Amino acid sequence: MNDQLLSHRGATPADLDEVVRFVRNADELFFAFPKAHWPLSHEQLAHVLAERQGSTLALLDGRPAGFANFYQSIAGEYCALGNLMIAPWARGQGVARYLIGVMERIAQRDFLARELKVSCFNDNSAGLLLYARLGYELRGLVERQRGQQRVALLQFGKPLQS
Numbered sequence: 160m161n162d163q164l165l166s167h168r169g170a171t172p173a174d175l176d177e178v179v180r181f182v183r184n185a186d187e188l189f190f191a192f193p194k195a196h197w198p199l200s201h202e203q204l205a206h207v208l209a210e211r212q213g214s215t216l217a218l219l220d221g222r223p224a225g226f227a228n229f230y231q232s233i234a235g236e237y238c239a240l241g242n243l244m245i246a247p248w249a250r251g252q253g254v255a256r257y258l259i260g261v262m263e264r265i266a267q268r269d270f271l272a273r274e275l276k277v278s279c280f281n282d283n284s285a286g287l288l289l290y291a292r293l294g295y296e297l298r299g300l301v302e303r304q305r306g307q308q309r310v311a312l313l314q315f316g317k318p319l320q321s
């Protein structure tokens with residue numbers, strides 16, 4: 160939608176105080192970062208930044224608006240997208256669509272990946288519709304635990320064009 164207003168760069172520790180505000184509640188945190196504890200903290204994100212590859216910040220009109228990284232990257236094979244979260248004020252404006260496109264290109268460029276994998280919990284309808292909209296194909300479904308609750312994690316993949 161607002162492609163001319165969107166840009167991106169590598170995320171840095173200085174961005175994290177902004178990124179912690181990208182999730183509004185414990186449900187959204189679980190969707191984007193299931194191992195984290197609510198409320199999301201600078202420390203939890205600093206750990207992610209140190210451990211994961213490809214942490215990227217999307218900017219809408221120059222303002223930090225979205226975050227994502229790879230929780231797995233197997234060179235020559237695939238990358239797996241994680242921690243996708245869009246600032247509440249920036250939602251519904253194509254930021255996730257843009258950032259996933261950026262992550263697809265980073266996966267190809269830096270990891271020679273032939274596929275981008277994504278996963279989404281069953282009760283996250285916005286996430287499920289997002290991946291379907293962007294051409295991701297359902298590849299599997301696994302059971303996960305959320306506290307005492309049994310939930311389904313849907314696994315998607317998209318071949319990356321070389």
Ligand SMILES: CC(C)(COP(=O)(O)OP(=O)(O)OC[C@H]1O[C@@H](n2cnc3c(N)ncnc32)[C@H](O)[C@@H]1OP(=O)(O)O)[C@@H](O)C(=O)NCCC(=O)NCCS
Binds near residue numbers: 187286
């Ligand atoms: C899900 C989320 C990433 C979507 O980000 P966004 O920037 O608002 O999404 P976009 O504007 O790029 O929308 C792209 C597509 O996603 C889907 N979508 C996005 N928000 C939606 C909503 N609230 N309800 C239904 N579908 C939605 C639509 O298919 C949309 O395409 P369309 O605009 O042609 O209808 C965002 O709401 C978010 O950060 N949620 C909390 C964390 C989370 O769930 N992360 C994803 C983990 S899998």
